[in-house]
Amino acid sequence: MNPIEIKKASASDLETIQKISIQTFKETFAAVNTPENITNYINESFNTEQITTELNRADSQFYVAYSNSEAVGYLKINFGDAQTETINENALEIHRIYVVQSFHGKNIGQLLLDKAKVIAQSTGVAVIWLGVWEENHRVLRFYTKNEFVVFDKHVFTLGKDKQTDLLMQLHI
Template sequence: MPIIRAATSADAETLARLAERTFRDTFAAENSPADIDHHCVTNFGEDIQLQEVRDPNYVTIVADHDGELVAFAQVRLHSPKRIVRAERPAELHRLYVLEDWHGRGIAHEIMSAVLSAPALNGADALWLSVWERNPRALAFYRKYGFNVVGDQVFQVGADPQRDLVMAVEIDGQSTA
């Protein structure tokens, strides 16, 4: 079973490749190659990942299997969202798992690490956005008590897509 740990600056290159690979594996079949390419270039480069890993407003957790990253999650701390009724919300910005690792419990391990991360102390809600056409992810988040509280546009290249905004209270506060 992979080791769940905090990402370090040394993970940036591998994290960039993992983010791009998982995004392409999940969404390429339903999006144009140009839109996927644009999204990957503007969101998953090594420099971008390095900046996010070093940013104190981010928490990046990885699943490391014998030196290979197989999954990761990124949380943005202090990330208000108007439709999420909370005083101190954090955002689950990404949670990606390599396709070969689906069904092995890694996503649950990562989510447990996110929910118990010391940096989330003080947050009263965790919210995320998920493509409305991603039933696997929707079902996963519902298992953790996330509920749909609204929607938003998620831009993939030139294609505006509808994401559902989901939230869960993590400190006794309402999220909807």
Template structure:
């Protein structure tokens, strides 16, 4: 049996969270955009200052996933005004859900989505939504299996590279 745990991130976790954010982004998307665009995005999105500001934002919460004592992945949830799109007060956004490749396939994503469902109900929300890159077939399939359906799209910018994200939702 695999020793898996999830806990809410604290300010003490910011350096590890920033490092994990960079590592998982590079593993997942590093070959999909020009190197300069990826480097610029990483410097902007995962600086200690940016992660600190995101963690302090009302309505934003980070969770960490561990396998044994190793940090395996993270989740960022947004409610109310912290949502990246104005999806309304009845919605909860899964802004980020990433795992290091060596931990994929262990059921950690399913564990996170159990937590997402729990937090959505606790917050009295009626809908969960997220954006996923149109070419990330593995993630699209995973979200569909979890009951998410496409409802719109938006642009996700990596440096100067404009990418299309499919916005998906699940009613609770």
């Protein structure tokens, strides 16, 4: 396998991030949610204005993973007020690690998680945290293997469907 390159994203990566977001969200969740809920979530969360806002936010960072110059996944992290919840003032939130399905099992998610860990260590945060849908067993196993532990849960609303996300954290 060719080496994976991870690059910090900028506003010029908008379409790449949008494409990966929509593709991976559908691949991961379409089979277990209504088409209406999937479409509404994609339209609200991955529209051009929303992604542009996220890319331009000072306390958010995106990193895109490339294999042979093909974008195959990305990491989005939030600091400070950009975090979706206040868990710990000295924390980094992994908001998304999205990897296209054809690249699952090729270590991309691990490389993106490792990038988040390096950033956490270099910025001196005490905790990395994230939310994972309680039914996403593959991803829960991945984070557990990486020593994240469940510390709470919250409701994630997908269209008209209320789902439970497990909140997991790793102390740095």
